[in-house]
Amino acid sequence: xxxxxxxxxTVGRTVLPNGVRVLTEAIPAMRSVSVGxxxxxxxxxxxxxxxxxxxxxxxxxxxxxxxxxxxDISSTIEAVGGETNAFTTKEYTCYYARVLDADLPLAIDxxxxxxxxxxxxxxxxxxxxxxxxxxxxxxxxxxxxxxHDLFAEAVYGEHPLGRLVSGTPTTIGxxxxxxxxxxxxxxxxxxxxxxxxxxxxxxxxxxxxxxxxIGRADRFAAPAAPLPRRADPAxxxxxxxxxxxxxxxxxxxxxxxxxxxxxxxxxxRFALGVLNNVVGGGMSxxxxxxxxxxxxxxxxxxxxxxxxxxxxxxxxxAGCAAGKVDEVLALAREQLAAVAADGLTDEEVRRGxxxxxxxxxxxxxxxGSRMTRLAKSEMLYDELLxxxxxxxxxxxxxxxxxxxxxxEVLTRPMSLAAIGSSLPDL
Numbered sequence: 195x196x197x198x199x200x201x202x203x204t205v206g207r208t209v210l211p212n213g214v215r216v217l218t219e220a221i222p223a224m225r226s227v228s229v230g231x232x233x234x235x236x237x238x239x240x241x242x243x244x245x246x247x248x249x250x251x252x253x254x255x256x257x258x259x260x261x262x263x264x265x266d267i268s269s270t271i272e273a274v275g276g277e278t279n280a281f282t283t284k285e286y287t288c289y290y291a292r293v294l295d296a297d298l299p300l301a302i303d304x305x306x307x308x309x310x311x312x313x314x315x316x317x318x319x320x321x322x323x324x325x326x327x328x329x330x331x332x333x334x335x336x337x338x339x340x341x342h343d344l345f346a347e348a349v350y351g352e353h354p355l356g357r358l359v360s361g362t363p364t365t366i367g368x369x370x371x372x373x374x375x376x377x378x379x380x381x382x383x384x385x386x387x388x389x390x391x392x393x394x395x396x397x398x399x400x401x402x403x404x405x406x407x408i409g410r411a412d413r414f415a416a417p418a419a420p421l422p423r424r425a426d427p428a429x430x431x432x433x434x435x436x437x438x439x440x441x442x443x444x445x446x447x448x449x450x451x452x453x454x455x456x457x458x459x460x461x462x463r464f465a466l467g468v469l470n471n472v473v474g475g476g477m478s479x480x481x482x483x484x485x486x487x488x489x490x491x492x493x494x495x496x497x498x499x500x501x502x503x504x505x506x507x508x509x510x511x512a513g514c515a516a517g518k519v520d521e522v523l524a525l526a527r528e529q530l531a532a533v534a535a536d537g538l539t540d541e542e543v544r545r546g547x548x549x550x551x552x553x554x555x556x557x558x559x560x561x562g563s564r565m566t567r568l569a570k571s572e573m574l575y576d577e578l579l580x581x582x583x584x585x586x587x588x589x590x591x592x593x594x595x596x597x598x599x600x601x602e603v604l605t606r607p608m609s610l611a612a613i614g615s616s617l618p619d620l
Contacts, residue, residue: 203219203220203221203222203392203564204219204220204397205217205218205219205220205568205578206218206219206220206397207572208397208401209420210384210401210404210405210408211417211418212384212385212408212414212415212416212417212418213383213384213385213386213387213417213418213419213420213421214384214385214387214388214389214404214408214414214420215387215388215389215420215572216389216390216391216397216400216401216404217388217389217390217391217568217569217572218390218391218392218395218397218400218568219391219392219393219564219565219568220393220394220395220396220397221392221393221394221561221564222394223394224295224393224394224561225294225295225393225394226292226293226294226295226393226394226561227292227293227294227295227297227298227301227391227392227393227394227395227561228290228291228292228391228392228393228560228561228562228564228565229290229291229292229293229298229301229302229305229389229390229391229400229565230288230289230290230291230389230390230391230565230566230569231288231289231290231305231306231309231387231388231389232286232287232288232289232387232388232389232390232569232573233286233287233381233382233386233387233388234285234286234386234388234421234424234573234574235248235286235287235381235382235386236248236282236283236284236285236286236287236359237249237282237283237284237354237357237358237359237361238284238285238354238355238426238502239285239354239381240354240357242357242365243365243368244365244369244373244377245357245358245361245362245365246326246358246359246360246361246362246365246366246369247361247369247373247374247377248282248287248359248377249282249326249359249360249361250322250323250326250361250366250369250374251287251374251377251378252280252281252282252287252289253322253325253326254312254314254318254319254322254374255280255289255308255309255312256268256280256308257312257313257314257315257318257321257322258312258313258315258318259307259308259311259312259313260311260313261307261311262304262307262308264318267304267307267308270300270304271291271293271300271301271304274293274294274297274300275293275294276291276292276293276294276297276301277291277292277293278290278291278292278301278304278305282359283359284354284355284359284502285424285502285503285574286573286574288566288569289305289308289309290305290562290565291304291305292561292562295393295394295395298391298393298395298400298403299403302389302391302400302403302404302407303403303406303407306389306404306407306408307407307410309382309387310382310407310408310410310411310413310414311410311411312378314371314374314375314378316371319371319374323366323367323369326360326361326366327363327366327367329360330358330360330361330362330363330366333360337442337444337446337448337613337614338448338494338511338513340440340448340613341448341449341450341511341611341612341613342450342509342511342611343358344438344440344450344611344612344613345438345450345452345507345509345609345611346507347438347611348435348436348437348438348609348610348611349436349452349453349454349507349609350429350505351436353429353430355429355502355505379413383413383414383418384408384414384416384418385418385419385420385421386421387408387414388569388572388573389404390565390566390568390569390572391565391568392561392562392564392565392568393561393564393565423573423574423575423576424503424573424574425503425504426502426503426504427504428457428504428505429454429504429505431454434607435453435607435608435609435610436609436610437609437610437611437612437620438609438610438611438612439611439612439613439617439620440611440612440613441614441615441617442613442614442615443615444613444614444615446513446514446515446516446614447513447514447515447516447518447519447612447613447614447615447617448511448512448513448612448613448614449511449512449513449514449519449522449523449610449611449612449614450509450510450511450512450610450611450612451509451510451523451526451527451608451609451610452507452508452509452510452608452609453507453508453603453604453606453607453608453609454505454506454507454508454606455499455500455501455505455506455507455508455603456499456501456506456599456603457501457502457503457504457505457506458501458502458503458506458574458575459503459575459576460501460506462595462598462599463499463501463506464550464587464588464590464591465591465595465596465598465599466499466508466599466603467499467546467550467588468538468543468546468547468549468550468588468591468596469533469538469546469596469599469600469603470497470498470499470508470546471545471546471549471550472533472538472542472543472545472546473497473510473529473530473533474495474496474497474498474510475496475497475546475549476549478545479496479497480529480533481495481496481497481510481525481526481529482495482496484525484529485512485522485525485526489521489525491514491518491521491522491525492512492513492514492518492522493513493514494511494512494513495510495511495512495513495514495522495526496510496511497509497510497511498511503574508603508604510526510530512526516614516615516616516617516618517616517618519612519614519617519618519620520618523610523620527608530604530608531604533600533604534600534601534604534605535601536597537593537594537596537597537600537601538593538596538597538600539593540593543591543592543593543596546596547588547589547591550588551585551588551589554581554584554585554588555581555585558581
C-alpha cells in the first residue's frame with residue numbers, strides 16, 4: 195500500500211517477516227505523531243466464562259514489563275508532554291500514544307514494550323480486578339450509557355455481540371491470572387499485530403523502530419503471515435424482537451428502539467449513513483424536530499448506527515420522563531414507518547450527504563484520527579480508501595439508494611431496551 199492523499203499525506207505499508215503490519219501516513223506539516231498498536235481481538239472473541247478478559251488485559255498491560263514499572267510507562271511519556279491510553283471494543287483493542295515528532299522513537303519503544311513483554315504480576319491482577327469492578331459500577335450509574343448495552347443484549351441475546359465489553363462482576367471476580375496470561379500469550383502475536391502511525395514521520399524509520407522493539411519478544415520471532423481480515427458470520431436472529439426493561443431509580447427514562455442493520459463491509463453503509471443523519475443525526479433531523487422542537491417531549495433524542503463483521507445496528511435513543519415514554523416511542527415508530535414507506539425527499543438526501551461528508555473530513559483533522567483510519571482499514575476492510583474516495587462514495591448515493599435501505603432496515607422487527615422507574619408496560 196502506498197500513495198498520496200490530497201487531504202492527508204503519503205501512506206506506506208510494510209509486512210514484517212513475523213506477520214506484524216506497519217502502516218504510516220507521513221504528514222510533514224504536523225509537529226506531532228500518533229502511534230497505535232492494534233490487535234483484532236475484543237469481547238466478541240471471548241468465551242462466556244472469560245467475558246471481559248480483553249478489557250482486563252488492556253488494563254494490565256500498563257502495569258509493568260520486565261524493563262519498566264507502571265510508573266516508568268506513564269512518566270516516560272508524560273515527561274515529554276505526550277499522552278498514552280488504550281481502549282477495548284467488541285472486535286479490537288488499541289494501545290496508543292501521541293507525542294512530539296522527535297519523541298516517536300520513545301513512544302514506539304514504550305508502547306511496543308508493554309504490548310509484547312508485560313509481566314501480568316499476580317498483585318497487579320488483584321489491584322486491577324478492583325479497578326474494573328469499580329468501572330463496571332460507575333457505568334451502572336450512567337443509565338444513558340447502560341441502555342446501549344441493554345439494547346445490544348436485546349438484539350443479539352446470548353451471541354458475543356450482546357455481551358458487555360467490560361465483562362460482569364461475576365466473570366471479572368472469577369478470572370484467574372493464568373487464564374488472562376494464556377489469553378495474552380495466545381492472542382497477542384505477530385500475525386495479529388497492526389502498528390499504525392500518522393504525523394511528521396518517515397516510514398522506513400518507523401518500520402526499523404518497530405522491528406527493534408517487537409524483536410525482543412520471543413513469541414513474536416517466528417515467521418508468519420498476517421491474520422486475514424475478520425469475516426464473522428451474521429448472528430442468528432430471534433424470530434421475535436425482544437423487550438428488556440431494567441427498573442432503576444432514575445430522574446429520566448432511557449429508551450432505545452432499534453434492529454439489526456448493515457454489516458461493516460456492506461456497500462450500502464453510505465446510504466444508511468445518509469439515512470441516519472436525516473432521521474436522527476442532528477438538530478434538523480426528523481426525530482429531533484418532531485419530538486423535541488415541536489412537542490418538547492425529550493431533551494436528548496437521536497439515532498445512530500453501528501457496524502460489525504456480519505452484522506450491524508440501527509437504534510433510536512430518547513431520554514424523557516417516564517410518563518412520556520409511550521408518546522415518544524409512538525412518534526419515533528411513526529417517523530420510522532413514514533421513512534420506510536416513502537423514503538426521503540431529494541432535499542433531505544442532499545442535506546444528509548453533506549452532513550456525512552462533513553463528518554468524514556472533520557473527523558480526520560488530527561493525527562490520532564488518521565492513525566485510526568490506517569489501522570481500521572488494515573484490520574477491518576480490504577482497502578484503504580482515500581478521503582476523496584470516501585467523499586465520492588457518499589456523492590454516489592442516490593435517493594433511490596436511501597429509499598431501498600430504509601425500506602429494508604426500518605421495516606425489520608424492532609427490539610426495545612428501557613431503563614428507569616415507574617415505566618409503562620412496554
